[in-house]
Amino acid sequence: MTSAHRFSRRTVLRAAGGLGAAAAFGARLNATSAQDSTSGITIPQPSTTLPTDDVTFRWIDSGDLKSFFYKALFAKYHEAHGNITIKYDPLPWDEINRIVPLGVQNGNAHDVFAMPPDVPAATAVAEGWVAALDDIMPNFTEWKARFPIGSFTDGVTDFGGKTYTFPVTSDKRSSTVLFYNPAILQKVGVDPSAKPLTWTEFREAAQKITKQGKGQEFGLLLGGGKASSQFPAIIGNLSRMIHPAGGSSGAATYMIDWKTGDYIFTSDAVIGAIELLLAMKSDGSIVPGAASLGSADARARFPQGHAGMIFSGPWDIVNYQTNSPDFKFALASQPVPDSGTPAPLTFEQTGSNLNWVYAKSKYHAITADLFSYIGSVDGQVAIMAATKGNLQSLFPEAAKQAQETVQMDPLAKTALDLFNSQIRLGPMMSVRVPDYSAVQFGIKKLNPDFGDVIQGLFSGQLKDPKKAMQDLQDRSNKNLDDAIKAAQAKGAKVTRDDWIYPNWDPTKDYGEADYKALT
Secondary structure (H helix, E strand, O other), rough: OHEEEEEHHHHHHHHHHHHHHOOOOOOOOOOOOOOOOOOOOOOOOOOOOOOOOOOOEEEEEEEOOOHHHHHHHHHHHHHHHOOOOEEEEEEEHHHHHHHHHHHHHOOOOOOOOOOOOOOOOOHHHHOOOOOHHHHOOOOOHHHOOOOOOOOEEEEEEEEOOOOOOOEOOOOOOOOOOOEEEHHHHHHHOOOOOOOOOOOHHHHHHHHHHHHHHHOEEEEOEEEOOOOOOHHHHHHHHHHOOOOOOOOOOOOOHHHHHEEOOOOOOOOOOHHHHHHHHHHHHHOOOEEHHHHOHHHHHHHHHHHHOOOOEEEEOHHHHHHHHOOOOOOOOEEEEOOOOOOOOOOOOEEEOOOOOOOEEEOOOOHHHHHHHHHHHOOOOHHHHHHHHHHHOOOOOOOHHHHHHHHHHHOOOOHHHHHHHHHHEEEEEEOOOOHHHHHHHHHHOOOOOOOHHEEEEHHHHHOOOOOHHHHHHHHHHHHHHHHHHHHHHHHHOOOOOOOHHHOOOOOOOOOOOOHHHHHHHOO
């Protein structure tokens, strides 16, 4: 790989400061089998030969909603296999960004880890960070066949003909659901659940909350800190209800208008969303210090009553119910445009909560056994049970079984209803273009990227939104064009025209018939 894809030693060593923040979860119970009536987890017989000596297996990810399942699973796994203790480190993404590269550099990374946001998966594969599931899982072909069509795609889960990760849950969700404090909003006569707030109503509500709060309560709480910034999701989702665009946040396809193949960073919709956020800051309606506050920290502060509203995803429903049981909150749609019919948000069903296997781990057998269960119908039902339906299974059979047997949380149902009405499946390059993974290998991380640019505008380091977004759009186009040229030079059959889907209708799911119509 080129030096542009590699971490500098300075980047890696910055991780040292984050090691002390690791929070461990290790259950120590003694039993030979494990079943729990609340978690619904039953540990089956091992799918492979497990270690017999005492071992500590290490797993790191971003925590949140999935941690409720993993904590229950790891406790039950130790119950069934008393010699295996699983040390679970659920940490913010900025910590993962530091800790995982340092572990790889030192040869002692976690046995399973979430991919750091600053590391393209293709780079991790090419540089030997991760092991292929084909090589460690028994009955791999049979296990992989359980997943719905489209779950495994080149450039996302598969590289060079092998599979390196798998989707644990469905991607059909939003991180910009409007969570609000009814007690605070009732004071100003605002009820977002009665009807979605428009952009103007959202700003006005935040102003009213801040005025009556007299320095104790603000309209909006958000986390705009580096590496955990909410800005790309907030600005992206607000603008995409006006100017539809697709891709997954953080990917090179994010914010592309599939009908034209062009990025929309310079569109009136994006500029308008940025100006809305800057206006709310100018109003004094956003909790002070938001530009340096991590998203996880911001969400943790919400139950303290300092703000009336915050953007988040379904993972925080169970989080608040568990960690702040006295906190009363509600959910509503994100703010919608002042005029016109809001466009649905477009998503890519690449699956979410991907886990990767450290290539040098001594415990691939444990990983294989855990993955075998997680990727089973029973495991998928258990995920929905542990999260009260807040995480959705990719398996139709598991989803149906869970809906019949799992008690859904009312707030989770509210969120799911929003997602079903406001989110549609969009085109996926990996489905249309067999050689798309070759382009992925050439994509470089932009510096500054979308989140960095918005953070710079929000903090005042950048002054002109149109100029800043034009620069981002130009660099994004060049980055993509360069990657396509590099792929072509290696024989890949791909052109920039492949990014144009003339039959894309943002109001409908893009399906198999749509792809066939392009040929």
